[in-house]
Amino acid sequence: MIEKSVKMESVIKVNSLTRRFGNLTAVDGIDFQVNKGEIFGFLGPNGAGKTTTIRMLTGIIDPTSGSAMIQDHDIRKESILSREHIAVVPEQANVYLDFSVWRNLMLMAELYGVPRNRRINEGERLLDALGLMNKKDSKARELSKGFKQRLMLCAALVTDPEVLFLDEPTSGLDVHSARLIRKIVRELNNDGLTVFLTTHNMIEAGDICSRVAIINNGRIAAIDTPGNLRSMVRKRHYVEAVFKEQVPPLNKLESIPGVARVESDQDIFRLYTETPGSVATLLVVLTLDLGLELEQLNTRKPSLEDVFLYYTTGKGGSK
Amino acid sequence: MSGYSDVNRWHKQLNGSLVILKKNIFLYYMKSPVLIFGVLFPVFFFLAFKMGRDISPGNVVPGMVAMALWFSASAIGPLVTPWERGAKTWERLISTPISLRSILTGDVLSGFVFGCAISVIPVVLGLLLTDARIMNLPLLIGGILAGALCFSSLGVLLSSPPAASPSNIMLLSNLVRLPLLFVSGIFVPIAQMPAWAGWIAPLSPLSYASALIRASYGSVPYFPAWLCFLMLFIFTSVLFTISCRFHRMYRAKGL
Numbered sequence A: 001m002i003e004k005s006v007k008m009e010s011v012i013k014v015n016s017l018t019r020r021f022g023n024l025t026a027v028d029g030i031d032f033q034v035n036k037g038e039i040f041g042f043l044g045p046n047g048a049g050k051t052t053t054i055r056m057l058t059g060i061i062d063p064t065s066g067s068a069m070i071q072d073h074d075i076r077k078e079s080i081l082s083r084e085h086i087a088v089v090p091e092q093a094n095v096y097l098d099f100s101v102w103r104n105l106m107l108m109a110e111l112y113g114v115p116r117n118r119r120i121n122e123g124e125r126l127l128d129a130l131g132l133m134n135k136k137d138s139k140a141r142e143l144s145k146g147f148k149q150r151l152m153l154c155a156a157l158v159t160d161p162e163v164l165f166l167d168e169p170t171s172g173l174d175v176h177s178a179r180l181i182r183k184i185v186r187e188l189n190n191d192g193l194t195v196f197l198t199t200h201n202m203i204e205a206g207d208i209c210s211r212v213a214i215i216n217n218g219r220i221a222a223i224d225t226p227g228n229l230r231s232m233v234r235k236r237h238y239v240e241a242v243f244k245e246q247v248p249p250l251n252k253l254e255s256i257p258g259v260a261r262v263e264s265d266q267d268i269f270r271l272y273t274e275t276p277g278s279v280a281t282l283l284v285v286l287t288l289d290l291g292l293e294l295e296q297l298n299t300r301k302p303s304l305e306d307v308f309l310y311y312t313t314g315k316g317g318s319k
Numbered sequence B: 001m002s003g004y005s006d007v008n009r010w011h012k013q014l015n016g017s018l019v020i021l022k023k024n025i026f027l028y029y030m031k032s033p034v035l036i037f038g039v040l041f042p043v044f045f046f047l048a049f050k051m052g053r054d055i056s057p058g059n060v061v062p063g064m065v066a067m068a069l070w071f072s073a074s075a076i077g078p079l080v081t082p083w084e085r086g087a088k089t090w091e092r093l094i095s096t097p098i099s100l101r102s103i104l105t106g107d108v109l110s111g112f113v114f115g116c117a118i119s120v121i122p123v124v125l126g127l128l129l130t131d132a133r134i135m136n137l138p139l140l141i142g143g144i145l146a147g148a149l150c151f152s153s154l155g156v157l158l159s160s161p162p163a164a165s166p167s168n169i170m171l172l173s174n175l176v177r178l179p180l181l182f183v184s185g186i187f188v189p190i191a192q193m194p195a196w197a198g199w200i201a202p203l204s205p206l207s208y209a210s211a212l213i214r215a216s217y218g219s220v221p222y223f224p225a226w227l228c229f230l231m232l233f234i235f236t237s238v239l240f241t242i243s244c245r246f247h248r249m250y251r252a253k254g255l
Helices: A050-057 A079-083 A101-111 A116-129 A145-157 A175-190 A202-208 A226-232 A250-254 A276-289 A304-312 B002-028 B032-050 B057-073 B077-087 B089-094 B100-129 B137-158 B166-182 B195-203 B205-216 B225-249
Strands: A010-021 A024-035 A039-043 A065-070 A086-089 A163-167 A194-198 A211-216 A219-224 A238-244 A259-265 A268-273 A293-300
Touching: A010 A050, A010 A194, A024 A050, A024 A065, A024 A194, A024 A211, A024 A219, A039 A050, A039 A175, A039 A202, A050 A065, A050 A163, A050 A194, A065 A079, A086 A145, A101 A116, A101 A145, A101 B002, A116 A145, A145 A175, A163 A175, A175 A194, A175 A202, A202 A304, A211 A226, A211 A304, A219 A226, A219 A304, A226 A304, A238 A276, A250 A259, A250 A276, A268 A276, A276 A293, B002 B077, B002 B100, B032 B057, B032 B077, B032 B100, B032 B166, B057 B100, B057 B137, B057 B166, B057 B205, B077 B089, B077 B100, B077 B137, B077 B166, B089 B100, B100 B137, B100 B225, B137 B166, B137 B205, B137 B225, B195 B205, B205 B225
Parallel strands: A039 A194, A039 A211, A086 A163, A163 A194
Antiparallel strands: A010 A024, A010 A065, A211 A219, A238 A268, A238 A293, A259 A268
């Protein structure tokens, strides 16, 4: 497991957390920490253990073994105290369909004991920020999926949490709602809110997460910043070249020292290598030798999706 | 400091229970299954018993009050939790800083308020339409309050098995509620029931509430009032404790 050691205040500390359902081990002794003020992405394929982890951390299910602390409160021994610091936006918007938008919001605030004046002021501010003010009196059942998810985010934020758990918050949403939710999350994070985000959207994770953990088969495969993770998967680095008019023979490209393989997509050639700098130089030399001309030449790191696939297809799934 | 934080914690949990009560009132009191099982059921049951039989108002009214209390107070619990599970709002509730015990207390209070409110109707109708007279008002109020709390706790216990649909839980709750109705002195005073029924009656919490309500209308009590209150208190405590355990055991099942 790769983890960057950063001396920061941890708001979530997870230690050997395990959850079994009968013979199935859904989460298998995972360890990680989430630092104050970061957006921590939790990535994994379906059934990897993401939602089970969130459910343990938010007190919905008990761990089979191991421990976790939220703001220094043990999730098992001080469950209520640990839940006072968090709010959850689940993947499936579970609003009260027969309540109005406003009543849903106030219910959540009242359950967290938010004082009357503050919940009213904060509720109105949030409805306005998330574009729900004109639907304040509409029943939740009349809202589209995107608006329900916005309402869920409002209901979570009206409780003034220190840690926000977002389980696939933009999954299946329209572009406007997804963008708005990402924008609000970023703004809140700038104001100091710690966010624990599970997502399948690699662009979203790479874009907004300070660090990401990749979970596979219930185990953490890697934890680091998206940039560092992309650098670490050296075999997925490549040199991308586009030639003017004539292209070199494929076997010439494959014979460049350090090139593991070559892929071509119409007129774009990708030369996979662990040493992109030297391969780029040798490619320029080869091009000149062959009397050809390059139109574009770039060295590329793998995308977060490449990293994700690398760690979740058996190459990096061990603990 | 510790004392303050304990008081603060209790206050937050109590507030949480009252918020759950308010939510249940607005969301569930007017749902058709609540009205069918909590209001229409006892009315039709009693009509079926009363039609064509010469029964004195002094016998009819207390029986009607006890039966309305039994069905209405125990109707809320078996409906709320399965509904919440089905709508996934249960998951949301148990992730708030409100303990499971406080959530269930809110559900018990919901049944309690509903039961008390509904049982006032036959009391008023009895006063307006019959010559049945309340001889001991404090005993009637005490019987209704203690009975409502007990029956509501039974309802919350019955809602603990994880079920995808409220109808499964209602089936289970009627399997418990209907047989007890016939051995608890609702239609016939316990003293006039066969000997075997007299042996079973003390096992039913409804018998004690029924005895208190009958006594408040001037009937000779089958159980002394103090014993009725004590037994209702014991039943409430046991039912609520077991329901907290079962709900904890099944907390995340089916989510």
